[in-house]
Amino acid sequence: MVRVLVVDDEALIRTGLTHILDAADDIEVVGAVPGGQAVRMVRELEPDVVLLDIRMPDVDGLTILADLRRMPQPPVVAMLTTFDADEYVTTALRSGAAGFLLKDTDPEELPRLVRTLAEGGTVLSPQVTRRVVDGYLDHGVREPAAIRLTGRLTERERAVLALMAEGLANTDIGERLHLSTGTVKGHVTNVLGKLRVSSRVQAALIAERAGLLSPEQGKGAR
Template identity: 65%
Template structure:
């Protein structure tokens, strides 16, 4: 079972996410909480995944994110957002969030997004705005991102596209017939060559460089 804590200031959102996720069968929502209770509940239940509202009136979601990321063996954290503040999303990704989920995500997709997070994958909504990508990469030119991506081998670019698609190392290995160890080596090389510290950063840089659009054109 994938253990999940949902943190949101609105009781209706918490109960809705809990109802949807528990119906999946392989996901257990072990707790829901408002922001002021978040750290207590996360510390008590030690979930695999935390779904965290990015903006709450009682406590800043970014502050909670940083506290969670500072825990020993922290859970994966994805931010819940309505896209009303792109700069908050960029800051969350810099602080170690594994991605973000729109609050109006199709219920049929929500459980799969949680499974992706639990497996070590990246969750980036297809509705990502250019403002998020630009802000996250400090407004650098697309050409600069493209130059970094150009350093990658063909296989590394293939792996990078699959990272951006949200696949875990195991899923990538199954897709392109490589061992998990080999995929890990490729991921390490990608992060080093792109000079980024996480899969989310790599995925956003790939998007900024136009690599994802190129891969779609080849399909």
């Protein structure tokens, strides 16, 4: 079972997301709380995935994200937003968020996206992708710092990075490269360490800034 904690200041959103996810046989919503209770509930419930509202009146979602990332074994965190051009998108991705979802995501898609997060993949709503494209990257510009970082990778690690950039989970990467999931996990750990980042999204963006990805793969990274 994938254990999920929903954090949102609106009771209606918490109830709706809980209803959608609990309908899946392999997903359990272990809690649905406002922002002020988030860190305590993560410690108590130890969820695999946290769906975290980025804008809340009692506490800022980015502050919660930072607190969760400092935990010894942090959960996977995907940010929730109502706005497709939220100015906090860049900060959240740089701070280690594994994904960014709009609250009006298709209910039929939501369980699949949560599974992807739990398996180590990344998810970005198409509208958020446009925000990243328009505001986060310099199109066509290869950055020397990114080139130096990716130059540390082995050929196999570059292959793994390219598939990470498509948002694939470890099991899917293993199938593509004919590797065991454990071996893929090892490569992912090495990639993150060599690139000096803490999330797969950050790694994918470095790969694009280094010019390693095709246009199609770049879309997957975002």
